[in-house]
Amino acid sequence: MLPDFPDAAFPAAPYPGVVPDRSFVHVDGGGLALTPDPSARSSWRVSGPGPGTDLDTWLAGRGAPPLAARVPLLTYGSNRNPAKIGWLRRELGLAGPVVVLRGRTTGLAAVWAHGLRVVDDQRPAVLAAAPGQVEEHSVWFATPEQVGVLDVCEGRSSGRYRLARVHTGEVRTEDGTLLDDVLAYVGLAGIRRPLLVDGEPVRCADLPQTAARVLRGERAPSDGLDATTVTGAPDPDAWPARLFVYGTLQPGERSWHLLAEAAAGPAEPVTVPGTLLDTGLGYPAMLRDAGPGVPGHVVPLRDPAALLPRLDRFEGPDYVRVRITTPDGRPCWTYVWTAPTCGFRSVPRWGHASPGVAGPRP
Known part of the structure; x- marks a missing residue:
């Protein structure tokens, strides 16, 4: 089955890249659209002839774990970009289909970090508490092995980001499911705290990378999140x-x-x-x-x-x-x-x- 869209349709640069306006499952080279369906065993269907194929059936046909063997992980930066997912496959050995569901956050925001990335001098995003703010992001339903690849990418062991269960705000996927205590990579190092300009964080949705990278301001004392750090690999049975x-x-x-x-x-x-x-x-x-x-x-x-x-x-x-x-x-x-x-x-x-x-x- 050919992808509905290729990675090339969603360039990764400038960070955080272009994001599809739909839920999708990423395969090597592109993505297939997903639609919610409460009558499907997995609650989701992969695009195709007629009503499409139940997502769990589709995953099984590729020897991949079902949704029940995956953990929900909020992605608010580049990890929801198809070209970035393709890069993870090529450079870090990411394997298997990646399930990416559209999600709406309330009380949370992606904001620009205080420091720049060493690899390209672009300013990365960090998650912060934002009372009353509503944003559109995505949620990976990732296998523990896929989380291990993201650990490397996000520098979990080197202290750039920590993997945590976020208790602040609300995250709902496109089908209306409330993802309580969702996993997310949140800033840990000082340069990964929010940047404050005139005493306020700057939302990624309000300012593009070209303007964000030249911002000047102060480092926020914290991200304001109530979040519990996860040790080891997350267990899909725990949620x-x-x-x-x-x-x-x-x-x-x-x-x-x-x-x-x-x-x-x-x-x-x-x-x-x-x-x-x-x-x-x-x-x-x-x-x-x-x-x-x-x-x-x-x-x-x-x-x-x-x-x-x-x-x-x-x-x-x-x-x-x-x-x-x-x-x-x-x-x-x-x-x-x-x-x-x-x-x-x-x-x-x-x-x-x-x-x-x-x-x-x-």
């Missing part, structure tokens, strides 16, 4: 810290004990897009499609990275764990059915009143 359950794992059902001690708070009733099926085996199956909706509960989790591998074994090979989004924008883990559905029937809900709960789970 989000919520699980949507719709069958025997719900409160009051026979498997709730597997979740009860891991819950960080009360379960909340919610309905998500999809279809609920009675397997006839004493437990239900959820399909990601344009069905009438699946009622269940969102359970906040204390330590999802510790719990989820145990639940993966409990659910077995007929289910796959994916991230979905509730109607109010909260991302959650859940399990969707992947095996054949011959003989199953649609049911409005699952619980004590459901006709299919009599049989034991094998």
